[in-house]
Amino acid sequence: MNSVMELLQNHTSVRKFKEQPVADQLLQEIVQASQYASTSNHIQAYTMIRVKDQDKKNTLATLSGNQPYVAECPIFLVFCADLNRLGKACSINHETIESSSTEIFIMATVDVALVAQNIMIAAESAGLGGVYIGGIRNNPQAVCDLLQIPQHVYPVFGMCLGYPEKINATKPRLPLSLILKEDTYSTVGDEEHLKEYDDLISNYYKERTNNKRSNTWTEGIAAFLKEKQRPHMKAFLNDKGFEMK
């Protein structure tokens, strides 16, 4: 395993940062290198908003479900899927964009995620750490109002970056046999491997919490997914011009 794979394998979410600022020059290098991520038909359907204003960061920390590190981190980025720029590109050429389609929603969302993951890796390669903030979708319209995000642009997630104060141990991932299949989607053997993974996760929590927490993976998933998550997303996206037709 080479040093890049080791970097990937050592990823953990960082939520406590040193006060040490991150140089603007470094952030620019990180973003510019990361832009070379693949992009569907070169559409580059993303815009990142770096939130520097402390009042706005405080508001975003609250809007994201009271996550204080959103306010505390040296760099907070809001990653947007952006069809607005593509609309301009079309209108310059006297065409209109079909921004209401499910397919273009997928294209833009995937584009954002690919560039964001590059940014996370580039940041970690430079000694930074970070965490994705899905909570930016808790109150997406309020985020749009705060950052003046226009129609046909939606905030997919945020990201905190900074020099880590504390790095956690990595959390065990699903066994390879469950997530990498050959030639067909076969579930033969899955049940057994899921049980093994449940034990692994339960032990991981016990060790980390001095036996205060011991739930399995499937228990955690069931507790999380029995509730409909962020039920406002469809209406929000429709209002924003992503009609998913």
Add this chain to the structure above:
Amino acid sequence: MNSVMELLQNHTSVRKFKEQPVADQLLQEIVQASQYASTSNHIQAYTMIRVKDQDKKNTLATLSGNQPYVAECPIFLVFCADLNRLGKACSINHETIESSSTEIFIMATVDVALVAQNIMIAAESAGLGGVYIGGIRNNPQAVCDLLQIPQHVYPVFGMCLGYPEKINATKPRLPLSLILKEDTYSTVGDEEHLKEYDDLISNYYKERTNNKRSNTWTEGIAAFLKEKQRPHMKAFLNDKGFEMK
């Protein structure tokens, strides 16, 4: 700029591969390191299907819009957003999953993209190259039939990997000022930067094609997006159990 950032910045899509096979052990290392990508609430909502069977690869090459490298590449992976495993995790614990929500569709799609981008980077760090195949969404139901992909799982994209026969020059990306904003989504100055980028891309094509192609970026975007892309996606996803409610 460090070596990891250089690796990211040198990314180009590779579509011509040497016959040299990729060791199974290397692929496993790549995937296992890549699994440490962030995942929403640890749901790990993805399954990769490695297609080894040559007949299936040939069929997928056709289904993806006649992309011969899908059949020719040493490793072809189909990346699926997977709520099926999460459904099992819930049923083991006597709960049911709300798989019809827009939010969980976003979570799973982003999860897939993050792990896929790690795989691309890990592969490149080991001397491989590759290309994403969005064309897997050209005929997604036929892909599901071929690979026995069940309900609540959908193929997001494919990926070819192998040792590069030929590496192209990188394609210029949008200027930083267009994609990285501060505190608000402001479009001040965008028009001018878009024009500069249009010139850059036009010159890039001229140089690469001996003046046979000279379109700007906005022209390319307009020509691509004036048509509704993959209009079947909504009906396909609905049938597959992703109802986007």
